[in-house]
Amino acid sequence: MRFFYFNKIHLASIKEITIPLGVKDLIVTLSSRGGSMLIGLAMQSVLAWTLGPEKRGEYAVCLIFSTFSAVVFTFGLDWATSYYIAATEKLFNQIITAVFIYSFLITIVMWPILYYVIHIPITFFNQASIYSFYLSIIWASSLILLYISTNILRGLRDFSRLATITLIRFLYVLFITLLLTSTTNLNVFAPILADISGNFFFFITIFIIIRRRWQPQLPSMGTLSNIFGYGSRMILGSVSMLANLRIATIILAFFVSKDEIGYFALAMAILTQLGSLADALNNILLPRIASSIDGRADLVSQMARFNSTVTLVIGAIILFTAKWLIPLIFSDMFIPSISLVIILFPGMWLRSTVKILFAFFNGINRPQFVSLTTFLNIFLNIILLIYSIPRWGIVGAAWVATIANIISSIFAIIMYNIKSNTALINVLIVNYMDITSLFKFFSGKYSSISEK
Numbered sequence: 252m253r254f255f256y257f258n259k260i261h262l263a264s265i266k267e268i269t270i271p272l273g274v275k276d277l278i279v280t281l282s283s284r285g286g287s288m289l290i291g292l293a294m295q296s297v298l299a300w301t302l303g304p305e306k307r308g309e310y311a312v313c314l315i316f317s318t319f320s321a322v323v324f325t326f327g328l329d330w331a332t333s334y335y336i337a338a339t340e341k342l343f344n345q346i347i348t349a350v351f352i353y354s355f356l357i358t359i360v361m362w363p364i365l366y367y368v369i370h371i372p373i374t375f376f377n378q379a380s381i382y383s384f385y386l387s388i389i390w391a392s393s394l395i396l397l398y399i400s401t402n403i404l405r406g407l408r409d410f411s412r413l414a415t416i417t418l419i420r421f422l423y424v425l426f427i428t429l430l431l432t433s434t435t436n437l438n439v440f441a442p443i444l445a446d447i448s449g450n451f452f453f454f455i456t457i458f459i460i461i462r463r464r465w466q467p468q469l470p471s472m473g474t475l476s477n478i479f480g481y482g483s484r485m486i487l488g489s490v491s492m493l494a495n496l497r498i499a500t501i502i503l504a505f506f507v508s509k510d511e512i513g514y515f516a517l518a519m520a521i522l523t524q525l526g527s528l529a530d531a532l533n534n535i536l537l538p539r540i541a542s543s544i545d546g547r548a549d550l551v552s553q554m555a556r557f558n559s560t561v562t563l564v565i566g567a568i569i570l571f572t573a574k575w576l577i578p579l580i581f582s583d584m585f586i587p588s589i590s591l592v593i594i595l596f597p598g599m600w601l602r603s604t605v606k607i608l609f610a611f612f613n614g615i616n617r618p619q620f621v622s623l624t625t626f627l628n629i630f631l632n633i634i635l636l637i638y639s640i641p642r643w644g645i646v647g648a649a650w651v652a653t654i655a656n657i658i659s660s661i662f663a664i665i666m667y668n669i670k671s672n673t674a675l676i677n678v679l680i681v682n683y684m685d686i687t688s689l690f691k692f693f694s695g696k697y698s699s700i701s702e703k
Contacts, residue, residue, distance in 0.1 A: 288527045290421040292580070294428065295520050298442060299581035301432040308512030309379040309439045312504055316369070317387040317443075321394035324361045327482030328353060329398035330613060334481060335474075336406025345470035347461065349478055350399050358392045365391065374505045378512065379439065386443050393450035400457035409460075416456050424449040484622065498632045499648045506640045515645045517581060518591035521569070522599040525562045529606035532558060536610040552671070555607040562603050566596050587645075594649040598656030605660040608667045620666055628659035 298307055332350050336343060369376055369384040376384065404413040424445045431441035470478075500519065503512050532554050540551070569576075573589050581588070605624070612620040632655045639647035 288524045290425055294425050296580045297428055299585055304510035304513035304584055306438055308509035311500055311512055311516035312378040313383050313387045315501055317390035320365055320391035324357050325395050325398050329402045331478045331481035333402035333406040342474055344466050344468035345474045347465050348467050349470040354395055354399055362388055378504045378509060383439050390443055390447050393447045396454035397450040400454045420449045420453045498629055499636060499652045502636045503648055507644060511645050514587045517585050518588040518595055521592055522595050525566055525599050526603045526606060528561055529558050529603045533610040551611040555604050558607050559604040562600055566600050591649045595653055598653035601660040602656045605663045608663055624659055624663040627662055628655050631655035631658060
């Protein structure tokens, strides 16, 4: 940090005082995530009060269908876009052209495939109306565009605009949901339509931002090979990461009623907010790791410790206040969700810490390690859920989710320790040196390549 002296030169140089780019990115991104988390909780409150447990369960089923469809058909190209723009920005025009063409072509291919899928006679598709699933196909298309455009700005390190547009999108979706649920009888359709329009708004805004910079250029075979190669190694991890959050709800849809799905979905939605800090830190970490020489494993460990400590404190507050806040914010109808929150917390806390380690593997072009870890989680979930849900219902599902999260997270930490030669304790407990080191990192003093 530069200090200015009161002389003729420095009296005129006050304007030179700037916040280091990394610190600015951290402040902006964390502020955005904090705002998004609060808006997300407000959205969950609106859904709980206006839909009730049964309709909330229908919404959860449609959300699962659309997000899984989007992740599968995106084929990991969202993360590949972020990585290659950060690592080789000179190929920006080719990368953007490739992912835009892919996004629109795959959407055309995806619709008839999903139309066939939702007519498969299984219990899952009986948990919501067929028209809700029709609308969810369009929802999946909008999510593909959202994922791609988000990672474009992430790769460019344009965190200020990403944070601002993300917050505007959340507020827009919340407002439209409130408007539609209070003035119409659309029920489940209301939040789905709101999110679809919000996703298209986000994509169009990003397109306008990069339009002056982007000059359409057909990608070379080498560029396509790199992008799709990364995506092919990331796709299993992307699906499995989503499955880690949704698999219990999916399997519940085959065994329990809609209102029980609603209870479980709300508990998961509350605790999913614990991952917001990890997502924010990953946004800042990934492009820096991708542009470094050694991946800065020591700094990734510090970020993991920081995330672990903060989310543990936030989680403790949630646990101690759940029996009062859940009825107050989400209505008395969701009191059964309280016990689920308590059971799910340990696994969700550890999982949020491991998400930081995923940024390391993705940033050093080893996304297959993420895929392996998350596949272990989904495998454990499927095996144990099929056994436990018929016997213990949603409580059994909560215990299984926690056990699977803990086992797979420990496995991920061990893999990270082997790859980075880091002790187990160094990714969980914060120490007094971390604050100074993190400030140096975000100031660019630890970066092997100078900040832009």
